[in-house]
Amino acid sequence: MEIKIDISSGAIYLQIMDRIKRAIVRGDWKTGEQVMSVRDMAIKIGVNPNTVARAYAELEREGMLVSKRGMGTFVTEDAKKIEEEKEKLAAQYAERFGKEIKEIGISVNVMTKLLNKIVKENE
Amino acid sequence: MKFKSLFLKELKQEKAWFMYIFPGFVILELLFLSLYKHYLWQCFALSMIFIVVIFFAVIFSASHSLVNEWKLHTSQFLFSLPVRGWHILLAKFAVHSIVFIVFSFIAFFTVYLIAKGQWGESVWIKSTGVVKIWLIYLFVGIPSMFIEVFPRITSNCFMRFRKLIASFVAIVLFIGFFNYLLPLGWKIFSFLPEATFTTSMSGQVFQGVPMPPDLLTIKTATSENFLPGLATWFLFAVLIFIGDCLLLEKGEEG
Amino acid sequence: MGLVLDLKNVTKKYPGVDALKDFSLSLDRGKIVGLLGPNGSGKTTLMKLIMGFIKPQKGEITVLDGVPNPMIREKIAYVSELDVLYPWMTVREILDFTSNFYRDWEKGKESELLQLLAIEQDKKIGTFSYGMRTRVRVMLALCRKPELVLLDDPFSGIDLVSRAKVQDALLKTYHYKEQSIVLATHIIDEAEPLFDEIVFIEKGQINLQGKADDLREKYSKNITDIYKEVFK
Numbered sequence: 001m002e003i004k005i006d007i008s009s010g011a012i013y014l015q016i017m018d019r020i021k022r023a024i025v026r027g028d029w030k031t032g033e034q035v036m037s038v039r040d041m042a043i044k045i046g047v048n049p050n051t052v053a054r055a056y057a058e059l060e061r062e063g064m065l066v067s068k069r070g071m072g073t074f075v076t077e078d079a080k081k082i083e084e085e086k087e088k089l090a091a092q093y094a095e096r097f098g099k100e101i102k103e104i105g106i107s108v109n110v111m112t113k114l115l116n117k118i119v120k121e122n123e
Numbered sequence: 124m125k126f127k128s129l130f131l132k133e134l135k136q137e138k139a140w141f142m143y144i145f146p147g148f149v150i151l152e153l154l155f156l157s158l159y160k161h162y163l164w165q166c167f168a169l170s171m172i173f174i175v176v177i178f179f180a181v182i183f184s185a186s187h188s189l190v191n192e193w194k195l196h197t198s199q200f201l202f203s204l205p206v207r208g209w210h211i212l213l214a215k216f217a218v219h220s221i222v223f224i225v226f227s228f229i230a231f232f233t234v235y236l237i238a239k240g241q242w243g244e245s246v247w248i249k250s251t252g253v254v255k256i257w258l259i260y261l262f263v264g265i266p267s268m269f270i271e272v273f274p275r276i277t278s279n280c281f282m283r284f285r286k287l288i289a290s291f292v293a294i295v296l297f298i299g300f301f302n303y304l305l306p307l308g309w310k311i312f313s314f315l316p317e318a319t320f321t322t323s324m325s326g327q328v329f330q331g332v333p334m335p336p337d338l339l340t341i342k343t344a345t346s347e348n349f350l351p352g353l354a355t356w357f358l359f360a361v362l363i364f365i366g367d368c369l370l371l372e373k374g375e376e377g
Numbered sequence: 378m379g380l381v382l383d384l385k386n387v388t389k390k391y392p393g394v395d396a397l398k399d400f401s402l403s404l405d406r407g408k409i410v411g412l413l414g415p416n417g418s419g420k421t422t423l424m425k426l427i428m429g430f431i432k433p434q435k436g437e438i439t440v441l442d443g444v445p446n447p448m449i450r451e452k453i454a455y456v457s458e459l460d461v462l463y464p465w466m467t468v469r470e471i472l473d474f475t476s477n478f479y480r481d482w483e484k485g486k487e488s489e490l491l492q493l494l495a496i497e498q499d500k501k502i503g504t505f506s507y508g509m510r511t512r513v514r515v516m517l518a519l520c521r522k523p524e525l526v527l528l529d530d531p532f533s534g535i536d537l538v539s540r541a542k543v544q545d546a547l548l549k550t551y552h553y554k555e556q557s558i559v560l561a562t563h564i565i566d567e568a569e570p571l572f573d574e575i576v577f578i579e580k581g582q583i584n585l586q587g588k589a590d591d592l593r594e595k596y597s598k599n600i601t602d603i604y605k606e607v608f609k
Contacts, residue, residue, distance in 0.1 A: 007569045011590040047570035049553040128477035200461035204478045205450040
């Protein structure tokens, strides 16, 4: 999985959280699978390990990751939780999309057509 | 271990002395030895001058080596190592002392050989006498390195007027030693034995005239001040060396 | 955890300049701290005080629970802002020389770092470019496992490749949770993700201090832009 950090946009730990969440809901990171150690992840994406640790801790708090004492950190096995997160993310992106499209004054009709077109193209 | 690596580093840094200067120096001395039968006074004078040149060259080289560390900023690296200042200084002085001993030994030996070849063993040069003079030479010279470098180390503790401060400290050291410390040392070390320098010319042929036996056994010099003076000089050098080390750790403000 | 550094009301004056004015700073252990400020802001003075090269006129300095002195330097790796290596030594020689002084020298790390930093060990320091010499200086610090690493402006005046390599090596050899790094710089850019904590200093005083991510969130800007704002 590629995690690209953009230093010009906001807190790095939030970016890492966002990228990991996407990887989990997309299924790139399987449920119950062990995730990279903080140190390895930090080296891989080129950020401070404490920042990665903070992202992991936040994800644990949100229930996306589970840490098992002495064994490491794992993706949650709670499929429902992942499904919920997926919907949450989708809702977020949809809202963002809706907002921006509204700003340039495009009607709902045109928007739906556009969406359909994009979805078809990507299939 | 730490001192050993500092010492080896200094040895490598001063390798010019051993690799380039030493062979040239030996060749010149051999030249004097092989030519003195034809050019006695030239060879003799030049080899005598060498003794003086070595004295100042080595002392200057020791302090130059330290000043160069400051100039090249390598001092920043050296002083960031977990070693005390006296380790660093002692390593520098140890290597220069070796240079001093080796070079001056050869120089003295050359003068001795020329003198012996020309005037014979017991004129005014005996091999034991030469060794004595050489030891005194070292005893004065090696501590001089500690003292010569002191004004430079002191001036390095200041941000400005370094040359002025160095000169001032040098003058203070000079006056302080000869005006105050030396007379005091003569008194303190007066228990040391008197030094005598005897010259025996008996039985020698001097300017074509054989000397009558025992007529010219002259006590040319006898001095009750000599050994106490040497001891004072040594003590002075030890004190200054302590000062060197203390100030060396302070003086990184530049 | 404890503190790696604790400075209380430290004042260091040079003739005509106050390098540090009533300067107080506490840093937790196990963090990578960016010490950011323009040239002449007091970064180097701070480093030299921590190393014990110079003494403050006022105030107290505690480093790794001790007072700065030559022996505490066994636990600190210091990379000076100056080009301090002997030009006549080869990389191999400088590694061997330096390793004799430290108990925490990790011989096994040498080949890894030579490769990471792309340094040829048989070449003489004097034949290297400035960037290359900086890589060697940083390498000497990273071959060890000190509790505190002080890097004084390792990024200034070096080429982009050297910079990237140094940054990469720094992260790869960093002892997570055990080691503290203080990196002084006035060029942040790509180094930004390295830092836990940021201390902005100017004219010998702290302007702004905080966790890097908290600052990014609070100002919704990256550190480089906050830097520009702080020092405008």
